[in-house]
Amino acid sequence: MREELVEEELFAPGHRACAGCGATLAVRLALKALGKNVIVANATGCVEVISTPYPETAWRVPWIHAAFENAAAVASGVEAALKSLGRRGVKVVAIAGDGGTADIGLQALSGAVERGHDFIYICYDNEAYMNTGIQRSSATPFGAWTTTTPVGRVKRGKDRPKKDVPAIIAAHGAPYVATASVAYPIDLIKKLRKAAATEGPTYIHIHCPCPPGWRFDSDKMIEVARLAVLSGAWILYEIKNGRLNVTIKPPKRRPVSDYLKMQGRFKHLTDAEIAEIQRTVDERCRHLGVG
Amino acid sequence: MREELVEEELFAPGHRACAGCGATLAVRLALKALGKNVIVANATGCVEVISTPYPETAWRVPWIHAAFENAAAVASGVEAALKSLGRRGVKVVAIAGDGGTADIGLQALSGAVERGHDFIYICYDNEAYMNTGIQRSSATPFGAWTTTTPVGRVKRGKDRPKKDVPAIIAAHGAPYVATASVAYPIDLIKKLRKAAATEGPTYIHIHCPCPPGWRFDSDKMIEVARLAVLSGAWILYEIKNGRLNVTIKPPKRRPVSDYLKMQGRFKHLTDAEIAEIQRTVDERCRHLGVG
């Protein structure tokens, strides 16, 4: 593990993330992968809120607070400025949550990819608007309870599937797109380094469990993230110039109920509903060749 | 042809489209396909500007002018209202140009597809912002001159490929996505009828040559559109529940130069540049199985 991981911590302790925060771990690991020569544009969202209580910040790298919708646009501007100044060796990184990526910032991201800016976009996906109180985003998975997809006689949590942002960005023709998980840090770091070594727009989508939002105890954060991968509910892959490569293939997939049953947001699901989710996961795994 | 085509014209003559306007023909044909039981939400763009000089309009169906960015959001609201009123038999149709779809309205479209509204989204793609003076959009093809992708010693027209919006919407999991061309009206009408018969969000992307913007004589509008298909520069396909079907396969593909050389926007291209475009077209045709 040591060759992949540097000791230096570019995200400082004493930030105000909830205990067991997956998104914060994703950022810590991403900075380990990328090192100091970055400029970060960070959209409104959990990571921004927890990292920078002005006049102090946990970021030990240049960091710009962007609005909710425009991390990719700010990154585009910084990248164009660096290019026009002839400055090389600095990678521009946009960071946003699933709300700032799949919903509010999708258009800015789409435009930046189309224009071909040389930057990395990182989405830390905790599958809802967490710091405002667990409202559903388009990245919330099917069946999940949130405060805006309540559970009762009529509604059973979110009735729509998760928006597949990595596939959407791959459809833009970005040269490198990958999914990652905080439970697989070496895989995550390798993918970020590949993104950094790629010229042009690259996209890394990191699955980040959220103990208060997903309703599980904080010590189980990595276990939940790992079970998402082992069950096939979250598939780790990369798409390099249009070619798909699954990077972690679980030897024998665990039932998706093992993943769902750890989380209070899914506790209302009936056996029939879980079977339906299992069917969808099986189909997707077959489609991506996970087995 | 007669069984597919109704005599009734739901778009009235005497509108202010330029002579030989592909986008206007697309709308006329779309209304023939869909009939009177529609409510149209139409974003700002050529079609809106040319059809509705208040207090008169060329639309003989209920029609709402949406802002540039929110045709899909307005359509979403109308569809939700019809559903909550229990009104059936009316199809909601969002119509926007490539600017209003691939750039300014992409996020509203993405959200409407994710929420699963029962509506048809039609993009009339004339490959630039035409009514404001031929500014490049993300749907402008590689190499094309526009007023914002000028041609000189440094720049040679647009230096980025066309954003592939149908692929992006297919990656959202929309149940029916299709490309169409004004030169293939039966194919276009069949696809719109399939979209109308599909429950949920559907997307039709229509290639619409623009004589003043693409720099060719108005009488050649259909010829240019047809050559795009015959050369493989524009591929007619549908994606139904994730399965691709090419609907028009040219028996023997024409060289892409036949298509490019009809248009002033490509007149600066060198043989080497045309060969590069041919290579891209060949690769894409192979990928989609056009041959």
Add this chain to the structure above:
Amino acid sequence: MKSWRGPPVPVAARPSVGSSGRTSSWRIQKPVVNLKRCTRCRMCWIFCPDVAISFTKRGPAINHDYCKGCGICANECPAKAITMEAL
């Protein structure tokens, strides 16, 4: 005191033929149909962006109030039954 009763004019536009006037005034050439050559294939009708061709048993009828003279009908006619002529 009077309450506000909405705008003094309708906010909806009226569907109209000629919403932008007699648009044939834009043209510098006009289509002329030779009905003897016409095969009734309807290509001219289906491809007209100006909704300016109606179709009868005898063949196409050009609406000379709104035809802008784009020339698509003449270009697409497989029987060469339509020619564009100076006004």
Add this chain to the structure above:
Amino acid sequence: MKSWRGPPVPVAARPSVGSSGRTSSWRIQKPVVNLKRCTRCRMCWIFCPDVAISFTKRGPAINHDYCKGCGICANECPAKAITMEAL
């Protein structure tokens, strides 16, 4: 007349340890390491969202100023060398 010289305070935030104070005050339990059981695999270190574990030759050292007591280190330790204890 004086010209405006920009805001009276810096607009940039300072990178700081403890930007939100001594966050260990949030916790209700704390990790205790049994170095005899530790295999130096570094799992506790790599998975800590609070950047509150540093690694020495002897094993993990918990930063008790900023550890929020989430318990991930104890849960993930393959050697069961970390236990969570009441404060």
